[in-house]
Amino acid sequence: MSNIPFPYIIRESTRARYLRFRVTLERGLEVVVPRGYDCRRIPQLLETNRDWVHHALSRVDAARVRQTNHAERSVPTQISFPSVGRTWHIELLATPSRSLSIAELSEDRLQIRGDISNISLCDVTLQRWLLQQAHEILTPLLCQLSRETGIPFAKMALRKQKTRWGSCSSRGTISLNIKLLFVEPDLLRYILIHELCHVRQMNHSPRFWKLVSVYYAPYKEAHRRLKAAWKKMPRWAA
Ligand SMILES: [Zn+2]
Structure with missing residues (x-):
């Protein structure tokens, strides 16, 4: 399991002071980094935080499935x-x-x-x-x-x-x-x-x-x- 890479988007933020992982329904996993951050460090940090990222992504996946099912399989109110x-x-x-x-x-x-x-x-x-x-x-x-x-x-x-x-x-x-x-x-x-x-x-x-x-x-x-x-x-x- 440890070798499964997570797909992610790197977002440079002028306001960020440290690297931060963010998981949302819309964009999945985002790695928010301060400007000029050395992005070669990201895979190692992802590995260290693997459990947290994995859980956050499964939560979002489950929410996405619920949302889709609800929208596609219900009668309008x-x-x-x-x-x-x-x-x-x-x-x-x-x-x-x-x-x-x-x-x-x-x-x-x-x-x-x-x-x-x-x-x-x-x-x-x-x-x-x-x-x-x-x-x-x-x-x-x-x-x-x-x-x-x-x-x-x-x-x-x-x-x-x-x-x-x-x-x-x-x-x-x-x-x-x-x-x-x-x-x-x-x-x-x-x-x-x-x-x-x-x-x-x-x-x-x-x-x-x-x-x-x-x-x-x-x-x-x-x-x-x-x-x-x-x-x-x-x-x-x-
Ligand atoms: Zn016409």
Whole structure:
């Protein structure tokens, strides 16, 4: 065991007066040394403090496993749609049933009942609910913006996609990503306007952007924010 080297990062610190070992969840083992420290001494010091480092690293590893399991294998306690400013608290009700259902108890309370230990089934059930919500929320919004801009569309379709927020076909079908429910209201407005403008201009020409800017001027900023929004998707909806 004594020959197993620990991977570590050396960090020079202007404030450090002595060498110090530090173990964190984010960075693992760090060796903090004063400026100008002779780093050839580190392996020997690691060997001397082997037990301490070993224990600290196992503690951190265990915490990492716990964190990952928790994040990946649990039902959300809350669901928020920033797009329309709605939040639901999730209640779980375990029943002997092998299936799962969702009931809206009130404006801000959802209950998932059934075999709640089946996380994959919970995800699927929530995704089905999300699709239904997307239908109820996005349909009237698109119709309203269509009236506001005077741009008609033929049909609206919903999709669950990983890289696109929306699209518009040459026949005037506007497809929207159901994950739009998780973006800010103005970004949702921007995407709907963007796709509606494609009904008039099936390209990204200067004429297209001019039309977009009539209804949504800060579209360049919206692009940057939408890129960041992908990272904020809840695990169960991904
Ligand atoms: Zn486009």
